[in-house]
Amino acid sequence: MDLLVRLGLLKLVSGISSITEESLPKTLKLNLSRLRAVQAQIHKIIVISTSILVFRQILMSKKALVNPQEMENILVKCAKAVLELLDRSEEAGTEDIFEIMSGFSRDGEEASNTNNLQARKAVMSRMLVKSLQAGDTVFERISHAVYLATRGVVLAGNGPQGRKLAEMAIRRVGAIDMTDRVVAVAEILVAVATVLVNVHGQWYKYLTDNM
Numbered sequence: 001m002d003l004l005v006r007l008g009l010l011k012l013v014s015g016i017s018s019i020t021e022e023s024l025p026k027t028l029k030l031n032l033s034r035l036r037a038v039q040a041q042i043h044k045i046i047v048i049s050t051s052i053l054v055f056r057q058i059l060m061s062k063k064a065l066v067n068p069q070e071m072e073n074i075l076v077k078c079a080k081a082v083l084e085l086l087d088r089s090e091e092a093g094t095e096d097i098f099e100i101m102s103g104f105s106r107d108g109e110e111a112s113n114t115n116n117l118q119a120r121k122a123v124m125s126r127m128l129v130k131s132l133q134a135g136d137t138v139f140e141r142i143s144h145a146v147y148l149a150t151r152g153v154v155l156a157g158n159g160p161q162g163r164k165l166a167e168m169a170i171r172r173v174g175a176i177d178m179t180d181r182v183v184a185v186a187e188i189l190v191a192v193a194t195v196l197v198n199v200h201g202q203w204y205k206y207l208t209d210n211m
């Protein structure tokens with residue numbers, strides 16, 4: 001029963017639409033604020049992971065940047081900057097993320113090379129906006145990876161096994177640095193599920209037995 005509740009909560013917070021009080025059963029209404037906060041964190045992880053994947057593609061297209069370690073260093077710094085932006089402002093949007101990515105993408109490029117810079121910014125902007133839309137292949141791929149990573153911790157716990165499952169899932173989209181965030185989200189879901197089972201376990205069992 002505990003695992004079923006955990007998975008149910010994960011499915012709920014993984015939805016694209018914002019959780020509302022009207023959409024929750026009575027047993028979950030007291031946890032509305034916590035579930036909304038978890039959903040916001042999951043959305044943030046998806047946005048950062050998507051942004052970094054797009055940025056990686058942009059960097060790989062730059063022939064001047066041939067050192068893999070150099071590229072990884074830039075990606076880590078960019079991810080940190082985007083994360084700080086989203087943590088600092090709930091109103092931050094794609095334009096703000098794009099400006100951060102654009103700054104890192106110059107990579108020492110001469111400011112006088114205006115045409116190339118503007119062209120690259122235009123391409124980056126289109127890729128970012130498109131990839132952050134529900135239904136886009138990149139968005140769906142990353143959303144699924146984040147879901148699998150969170151599920152790994154929800155089912156296996158926040159120990160070595162759970163972290164390993166999370167890392168395996170999130171690494172596929174190049175977002176290994178988001179592992180700690182995924183674990184933190186899963187821990188909250190497990191805590192909420194534990195309380196719900198303790199309080200409403202018999203009711204949930206009755207429902208499942210009569211389905």
